Structures are given as C-alpha cells and as structure tokens.
Amino acid sequence: MSGSRRVQQLMEAFRCLPGVGPKSAQRMTYTLLQRDREGASRLADALLTAIAEVGECQQCRSLSETAICALCDSERRDRSVLCVVENPSDVQMIEEATDFQGLYFVLQGRLSPLDGIGPAELGLDRLEARFVAGEVQEVILAINPTVEGEATAHYVASMAREAQLSVSRIAHGVPLGGDLEFVDSGTLSHAFAGRMPLV
Secondary structure: OOOOHHHHHHHHHHOOOOOOOHHHHHHHHHHHHHHOHHHHHHHHHHHHHHHHHOEEOOOOOOEEOOOOOHHHHOOOOEEEEEEEEOOHHHHHHHHHHOOOOEEEEEOOOOOEHHHOEOOOOOOHHHHHHHHHHOOOOEEEEEOOOOHHHHHHHHHHHHHHHHOOOEEEEOOOOOOOOOOHHHOOHHHHHHHHHOOOOOO
16 A cells, blocks of 8 residues: 555545456556656546536437537438437447437436436436427337336337337347357347347
8 A cells, every 4th residue: 555645546536437446446546657647647638628528418418518419410310210328338339330320319327216316317308308399200229128227218118109209129139149058048038039030
C-alpha cells in the first residue's frame, strides 16, 4: 500500500468502472503515474470535457454533445422504424454490426421495481409519445434477454401494440459458430422457440 493519499484516491476513483477491482485499479494508477503522465493528462482532459459537454439527445436519449444527436438529425434514416435498446453502447454495436437504417430509443436501463426503476426512469412516456405521433410504424426490440429485460420488452411491446404498430424482437439463441454442447439450456430453449423455416 502506498503512503500517498492522492495515489489511494486515484485507485479508488478507477474502481467506479465496471469490472475494475483493487488490483486492476492499482495497475492502472501506477502505469499512468510511472510511465505515461502525458496519457494520464489526456485522459483527465477528455473525461472532464465529456462530463461538461456530453448530455442526452432529446429524441432518442442516447449520449450526445448536441440537443439532437447526429443519427436523429440525419435525413437518411428511416423514421418509420424505431429500435428500442437498453444502453447507448447498444446503439454503437448495432451501427457497427448491421445495416440498420432506422432510428433508436435508448431506455438507459430496464424495469426493475426492486431498484426503483419504473417506466418514468426509462422515459417510457417519451417513447409512448413517439408511438402515438404517427411517424413510427415498426418497433424493433433489441433488449437483453434477462428477467428484467423480458419484462421491459413485454411492457414496451404492449405499448406499441396499443398504438397499433408492428412489433418484432431481435433473435437470440445459439451463437454463430457455437457448439450445442456448450450452450446453456435457457439459450437453447429460446433458440428452439424462435426457430424459423428454411427458404
């Protein structure tokens, strides 16, 4: 343990990151202070700038430096298709891995009454307003298949059906290149339930 209070504070600060325990925090702290003070300075500047300048898009609730993010502001996006995701990182993944050209709505979580996360915390009133405005025709649910995610997907699907919109859910099941013997029973059950005919 270092005798420096500032070093200890930096280690504790790193531990706010997901997956960073005491050893990882210690390694990052010493790496930055011993070998890369210039990198540490860039990291600090970038973090302070992001905290000051990055907020929430007023339409999709993703992270944005402007009131309306670049995706929502784009004339090329199909405004009739709305993909509902849990986190801004999900938007990034879909953009990198697919050719999806619609718009997004970011819940920034999932329903969890025990944690005090209800419809209001997920911005579902804003989502419902988009449903009834008439621009959206199809809703794609790209919500993680956890217990809370399933409840959230069901809730959003009910809202979309009430607005008489087409609703679909992204497929989940056996991963591409995966072996059945290594797939857990819940995933295999979902794969069977979501099977599709061959063409």
